[in-house]
Every structure is written in structure tokens, then in C-alpha cells.
Amino acid sequence: MVRIQDLHFGYSKRVPLFESLNLSLERGHIYGLLGKNGAGKSTLLKCIVGLAFPWSGACTLHGQATALRRPSVLADLFFLPEEVHMPAITGEQFVASTAPFYPRFDRAQLSGYLSELEVPAHAKLSAMSFGQQKKFMIAFALAANTSLLVMDEPTNGLDIPSKAQFRKIVASALGEERCVIISTHQVRDLDALIDTVVVVHDRRIVLNHSMDDLTERLRFGAARPDEAQPALYTEASARGQHGIWPNPAGLPSRVDLELLFNALVSGNTALATYLTQTSHEPAF
Numbered sequence: 001m002v003r004i005q006d007l008h009f010g011y012s013k014r015v016p017l018f019e020s021l022n023l024s025l026e027r028g029h030i031y032g033l034l035g036k037n038g039a040g041k042s043t044l045l046k047c048i049v050g051l052a053f054p055w056s057g058a059c060t061l062h063g064q065a066t067a068l069r070r071p072s073v074l075a076d077l078f079f080l081p082e083e084v085h086m087p088a089i090t091g092e093q094f095v096a097s098t099a100p101f102y103p104r105f106d107r108a109q110l111s112g113y114l115s116e117l118e119v120p121a122h123a124k125l126s127a128m129s130f131g132q133q134k135k136f137m138i139a140f141a142l143a144a145n146t147s148l149l150v151m152d153e154p155t156n157g158l159d160i161p162s163k164a165q166f167r168k169i170v171a172s173a174l175g176e177e178r179c180v181i182i183s184t185h186q187v188r189d190l191d192a193l194i195d196t197v198v199v200v201h202d203r204r205i206v207l208n209h210s211m212d213d214l215t216e217r218l219r220f221g222a223a224r225p226d227e228a229q230p231a232l233y234t235e236a237s238a239r240g241q242h243g244i245w246p247n248p249a250g251l252p253s254r255v256d257l258e259l260l261f262n263a264l265v266s267g268n269t270a271l272a273t274y275l276t277q278t279s280h281e282p283a284f
């Protein structure tokens, strides 16, 4: 559904941010995009939605380059940036002026999401707190019912109950036809929500794997007394040495996204090599 082909992009000609970056994202999935500060997560999202223009290569939605900004393509994608700047109008006025751009926008859904997230119904948007503004926009983004929904750090500024509500309503809003991409540093907020992990590092995508595949092929946790294979990555923690091991016996363990991320950006290549050599997922 979303294809990034041989993307080259940078803000300055001397400093490329992405070189020959390739990525395919399919409908029916919630992707978590992870990367260190400055790795280019927000920029990659902007390239995907047609707000940053590739030097070469292309980002397409349904086969159409988003950088061309055709109305039919823009009507089928919604981008929620990390910072929201709300106008001095009510939510109802915002809906009246903005919803017509989204043919499948559903007012009843919006009301439901707003009441679940406890957003005041009649206040001026500019007078709301940052967290309330963010929740209003999350509700609007979901109610737009676009095929592609891209959210940059959506849980920043949300209180603890709202983070749980966010996970619940995003999970309920995902259908077979929809692709959701969420960038985050708050991996614990989202590891129960995302089904595929994408990591951007050193100008390229270093991981694009489903959580199911990672669970099947890797074991996360402490070393076992009968561990037959060397660790792919280990880290000292308050509870002792923790790590990532090959999982040929298919032992159940929960994917530890922090450990996975640290392993991938540590410069240690054992994990990436193991995943590539044993991959039965399509190459990205």
C-alpha cells in the first residue's frame, strides 16, 4: 500500500539523511517506527505523506507519488504531527471546515472517541491544554477513516489513563483496509498495540519485522542454564544480565522492544545478521 523506493533525502545537499532507503507497508497493520533522536523518524513520516520531497526515489500510496500532492491521494491519508497548533475555534467549527476534505469522515465516531478520551465538547481548541488538543486531533484523525494514518509521537503529552484509551481506540479503529504508522520513543506505551516494528538507523531501515516473527525466532530475557547458543546481544540490568537469544525451540517470551532497539543501534551486528540469515519474511 505504501512503497518507499530508493529514497534519497536530506535537508542539506552535504548531509544526506536517507540513502537508498526502501520500505513496504501493508494494509491491516499497525507499524511502530523507532529510531534514535535525529535518526529521521519525523522526516521519514513527512516523506511518506508528501510533506518532504525526495531528492530521488519515491514514496507512493496506492501507486501514486504522495509528493505530487494530488487531492485524491491527500483525501486518503491523515498525518498527525508531534506538535499540534490549534486555531481559536471550537471543535464543531474545526470539524465543519476540515472534515469535508475526508470523504469517509464519521461524526458519530468522532463523538464516541472524544467522549472516551474525555475531551471537552464545546471548548475553544486554542484554550484546551496540550494533552486535550492532542486527544482532539487523535479522535479527528481516527474518525477521518483514511486508508493511511500516520501519527508522530501521538502519546506525548497524554496522561496515563489516556494512553490506555489511545491503545484501545486505535486497536478498535484498525480494519483490514487501514495502515497505521506510529513513531515513538515511548515503546512501553505501544508495544501491546503495534504488530510490526520498523527501525531507522544510520540513514537506512535496519529492521522491518512483525512482532509474531520476532517472538517466534528470538527469546528475550535472562540466560537459561541449558542455553545452547551464544547470545545475540546482552545488557546488564538491575535484575542481572538480560539478552536476546536465538529461539530454535520456539520458547515463549515477550518481545522486549527496548532491548531489541538497543541491540540494533549498538553497532553489534549479530542480531541483524541472524535475522537476515534466518528470515522467511519478504525483504523490505
Ligand SMILES: Nc1ncnc2c1ncn2[C@@H]1O[C@H](COP(=O)(O)OP(=O)(O)OP(=O)(O)O)[C@@H](O)[C@H]1O
Binding pocket: 011, 017, 035, 036, 037, 038, 039, 040, 041, 042, 043, 044
Ligand atoms: N526543517 C529542517 N531543516 C533542516 N534540518 C532538519 C529539519 N527538520 C529536521 N532536520 C534535521 O534532520 C535530522 C532528522 O530530524 P527528525 O526530526 O526527522 O528526527 P527524529 O528521528 O524524528 O528525531 P527526534 O526523535 O528527536 O524527534 C536532524 O538532524 C534534524 O536536525
